[in-house]
Amino acid sequence: xxxxxxxxxxxxxxxxxxxxxxxxxxxxxxxxxxxxxxxxxxxxxxxxxxxxxxxxxxxxxxxxxxxxxxxxxxxxxxxxxxxxxxxxxxxxxxxxxxxxxxxxxxxxxxxxxxxxxxxxxxxxxxxxxxxxxxxxxxxxxxxxxxxxxxxxxxxxxxxxxxxxxxxxxxxxxxxxxxxxxxxxxxxxxxxxxxxxxxxxx
Numbered sequence: 001x002x003x004x005x006x007x008x009x010x011x012x013x014x015x016x017x018x019x020x021x022x023x024x025x026x027x028x029x030x031x032x033x034x035x036x037x038x039x040x041x042x043x044x045x046x047x048x049x050x051x052x053x054x055x056x057x058x059x060x061x062x063x064x065x066x067x068x069x070x071x072x073x074x075x076x077x078x079x080x081x082x083x084x085x086x087x088x089x090x091x092x093x094x095x096x097x098x099x100x101x102x103x104x105x106x107x108x109x110x111x112x113x114x115x116x117x118x119x120x121x122x123x124x125x126x127x128x129x130x131x132x133x134x135x136x137x138x139x140x141x142x143x144x145x146x147x148x149x150x151x152x153x154x155x156x157x158x159x160x161x162x163x164x165x166x167x168x169x170x171x172x173x174x175x176x177x178x179x180x181x182x183x184x185x186x187x188x189x190x191x192x193x194x195x196x197x198x199x200x201x
Contacts, residue, residue: 047113110135111157
């Protein structure tokens, strides 16, 4: 019953927020169209969701697609634009994920969807994070975000899966609002975003 109620909440809240925040999204999209040389407003990437299903996640573009002489993308800190930093600081880059919530590939609360490349690197316990829909925010995001290690992040994700319920979801949403108003943990200690996961020791 909880999962049905959660899904209904997701749909209603996504529609409400899209209606309220559509001016912000339109202005952001138009601004990115004007300032980004690549003229790409959205960043679309394959991520892993419920039961290891692959889906497209949507975000406002905060980094350029600049590559080196070998065709490899430059490090995040070299591609992250000043506008992108502001979008990330206040989580505005995440707003297009409201469409992911509407199409059922994401929820408001759940473990963050990660790269497909990481699938073979998870331990059995870490893989439990895929037993629920990924979320726009989650227990790991309100307990350190990118400032904590991958292992700690996965422990928070699995803990959420094992304890999920309406009270915990509301607590996460409430704490998320505080994180948006007072941004912290956006970057890791050594990177502009978060280092790649290469497997646990």
